[in-house]
Amino acid sequence: MPTIHEVAREAGVSARTVSRVMNDSANVRHDTRIRVRAIAERMEYRPDPSARALKSGRKRVIGIVANAVSSDATARRIEVISKLFNAAGYAALVQFADTSEIEEAAVRDVAPRCDGLIVFTNLRTPASPALDALTASGYPFILVDPPLAVPYPAVRVDRRSGYREAVKYLAHKGRSRFILLIEEFRSSERIAGFREGLAEAKLSFSEEMIVRTGKGFAGGQAAAAGIARRCAAGSADATLCHNDKIALGLLGSLTAAGLRIPEDISLVGFDDDAFSAYVTPPLTTIAQGGGDVGAFIFEQLKNRIEYGTPVESRTFGTGLIQRASA
Structure with a gap:
């Protein structure tokens, strides 16, 4: 060097x-x-980051508090953010927090050791005492994909439009008997988009279309028997899933039960995880931004730290990746 x-x-x-x-x-x-x-x-x-830190009074460290990395999109964002800040002379301090309570404690612990903070949040209430304290002190931070409307700078993913467009796509393909297979967390946007898609496709909504399940591959497997029965009875020909892991758990179990995907029932996931393109059949999925979201977060927070410019909020769209499962 x-x-x-x-x-x-x-x-x-x-x-x-x-x-x-x-x-x-x-x-x-x-x-x-x-x-x-x-x-x-x-x-x-x-x-030399240490020399720059001594001169500027900055720590040259960026903090990242993240919930469990359950999707490739989240992992890509953390990777992009870390690499961009590393190239700009900052180290990245990452701490994981799987609950709102742990997140509050992590924010209080990490923020004093860093020049700015990025929180992949689990926030279940409209306000946070720890984030309120950062706001009052003028500390630079940004939230990533909060599940609720919050009074803090944040980047979001428009799940609602993603599910709306996926329903319309399936309806255009001739599907009319829908199921929405979801976890409890972050379900409201998905349900709203699902209902809007049905309305725009001139299809009726009923509460029986909403099926709730557990997390991950096991959640898809647990729901498979009930969905297979509905498919055999002629009351289901398309299922939109909470994420790709649930969709793939469902796909494997339905295939093992003798159903053909997509001939008997179409499947759509959410996240575009890396493995989703390599299963049989490849999974149609709603993709959310990964690297572009990370680059925006880097730009906003770095400019806030170094130049004092306000952190902007932004909502990123989604896109349907059309593959053979639908």
Whole structure:
């Protein structure tokens, strides 16, 4: 790794000038700034994070509090955020919190050790004492995909439109007897989109269409017998699932019971987990943004930390990945 003095010698400037350029300080000529940055990039020079932290008073650490990583999209976001902050000279401190209570404690524990905080939240109430305290102090933070409307900066995923469009797609394919197989958590947006899709397809909704189950592959397996009976009775020909893991648990059990996917019943998941494209048949799924969400979070929080700009909230859309299961 080259030193700041080697970059300075190559650029024909002082080490202090290189430092000013790399820290975006004023009082550096435009042509000098461009030349120094080009040489630093060519030499693959990266400022020493500890030295920058001492000078700026920052810790050069970003905190990430995350609930259980249950989808590839969440894992991709954490990976993208960590790599982008690493490249910008920050270390990433990650702490997992599977309940709202643990999340509150984690926020209080992690925030003082970091320059800013990203919370993949389990928040079950509209407010959080820990986040209220951060807001009052002006501390930089952003929530990722909160399940409720909250008074904090946040990025969200529009599940509602994803399920609406998936129902319309299946209806266009000739399906008319629907099931929505869901977990309890984060179900309201899915149900709302499901009902809107039925209405736009001129199909009636009934409460019997909503089937609740447990988490993950086991949740799909547990629901399979009941869905198979409804399929055999002619009262089900399409199932939209809470996520890909539930969908794949269901797919395996229905296939083992002799049902054909999609001839007897179509299946749609949510998340576009990596393995979903490689099962038989490949799973049609509603994809949520992964890397693009992570890049937005990085940009917002880094600018808040380094330039004091407000953190913006944004809702990201979804897209239907059409494969053979539907």
